[in-house]
Amino acid sequence: xxxxxxxxxxxxxxxxxxxxxxxxxxxxxxxxxxxxxxxxxxxxxxxxxxxxxxxxxxxxxxxxxxxxxxxxxxxxxxxxxxxxxxxxxxxxxxxxxxxxxxxxxxxxxxxxxx
Amino acid sequence: xxxxxxxxxxxxxxxxxxxxxxxxxxxxxxxxxxxxxxxxxxxxxxxxxxxxxxxxxxxxxxxxxxxxxxxxxxxxxxxxxxxxxxxxxxxxxxxxxxxxxxxxxxxxxxxxxx
Numbered sequence: 061x062x063x064x065x066x067x068x069x070x071x072x073x074x075x076x077x078x079x080x081x082x083x084x085x086x087x088x089x090x091x092x093x094x095x096x097x098x099x100x101x102x103x104x105x106x107x108x109x110x111x112x113x114x115x116x117x118x119x120x121x122x123x124x125x126x127x128x129x130x131x132x133x134x135x136x137x138x139x140x141x142x143x144x145x146x147x148x149x150x151x152x153x154x155x156x157x158x159x160x161x162x163x164x165x166x167x168x169x170x171x172x173x174x
Numbered sequence: 175x176x177x178x179x180x181x182x183x184x185x186x187x188x189x190x191x192x193x194x195x196x197x198x199x200x201x202x203x204x205x206x207x208x209x210x211x212x213x214x215x216x217x218x219x220x221x222x223x224x225x226x227x228x229x230x231x232x233x234x235x236x237x238x239x240x241x242x243x244x245x246x247x248x249x250x251x252x253x254x255x256x257x258x259x260x261x262x263x264x265x266x267x268x269x270x271x272x273x274x275x276x277x278x279x280x281x282x283x284x285x286x287x288x
Contacts, residue, residue, distance in 0.1 A: 066217075092274050102262075102280055102281050103278065103280045103281065104218075104264070104278045106275060106276070109274070109275065111274075119275075148215075150217055150218065152218075154274060156274070161206055161268045161274055162208065162220055162223060163208075163220075163268075163276060164220060165210075165217035165218040165219070165220075166217050167216060167217045168215070168216065168217045170215065
């Protein structure tokens, strides 16, 4: 069966510090991968998605970047965090080419920027 | 513009009573429709999806949803609510312009009262 991991689970960082959040998927090959941000416990905003190694699409211009160095690894980064980067970050995966396109989410990372 | 609406910010229902969480959509073509549930500080859990076929879809934990093409709705239902069903529920639509991306609704908080 497939599983998705995110770490760390929680993170408190000062403004201006760098960020690296990691997401890995087990039990599947060449998944589509997604990064979302959830602010104020409500709406989800798609930040990045990837259909393969090194292939990243950015949805919203911002202070963040994403990379996919390996097939099942997706990293969210920032060089200098802003207060507005605080939120709950969710990684998700789906199986490409399947008609259902169901996305499966990881447990999330709670980021607080002070 | 393509969109998903969850018109109720919060739904309160007594334990044992039927529950309905509403979702309407506005997209071109034939979308795939999904329901997810989120418990506090957790990732989203997939409940059910509509792709094609029978308009009544059954999912996890006794939930079901009815697809109504003429009303462009996909309401989530459960015949008898449990206190443990209290959570945040999201409706989502995919297959937008041939992509794998989702549009999420803003979420509905369900509170089941004992």
